Amino acid sequence: MLSDIILSAVFHWSQLLQPQFYIEHGGLWLLLFVVFAETGLFVGFFLPGDSLLFVAGIYSANIANEVFPTGNNEYLQLLILLVFISMAGIAGNAVGYWFGRKVGPAMYGWKENILFKQRYLTEAHEFYEKHGGGAIIVARFIPIIRTFAPIVAGIVQMDRKKFVSFNIIGCVAWVFSMLFAGHFLQKWILSEFGFDLKDHLEIIVLGIVLVTTAPVLAKLLINKKKTS
16 A cells, blocks of 8 residues: 555656656666567557657666666667667567558457557558558658558558568668767767756657657648648
8 A cells, every 4th residue: 555655656657758767767678668569569659759769869878888888988888779779679560560460450440449549540551652661661750650550561461571671771760860869969969058958858858759740740730621
């Protein structure tokens, strides 16, 4: 009973949307699970993806040293995170693709609930039809779409070898860009302006969310205007 009171006092469900929560309480291993779950488990679309990797770049030294003693070698730290996180992302997409091939078609008959909406599948399918195999790469940079794109690729029976190639390229590009952006932007701003991004993560995360969700919001507004 006492443990439940303590837990409720220090934890709130909104923390699941805060990338620093995963880094502070689970480090690298929880980070890897989140990256995997975002695409490997279709209900993981609400988990932070871009912002989590960006913040991981800021804390790259702390996270990498959990696995290997890297000293102050920032490039080795980033390389370690790049390899581990890319593997988790590639595995997640592979599970999503397998899920799509096995049970994906039946998802179009599922009832909607708080975690699943039919429009997620429809939007991902339209995105795939528009961009073809390259959708697997582009989708990595778009929240929600990246969760359902591999599932749709499985539903439409995309060639396995083709999927694997696009999966690896897209995942490595996504992880590399987010990690290095977070790390070197933090380093540059701190040295030039004495401004530590670690003290203003809420603003940084909000900015990333707005930028990455802008294409999805724009598409929804355009579709709404067409139907009205």
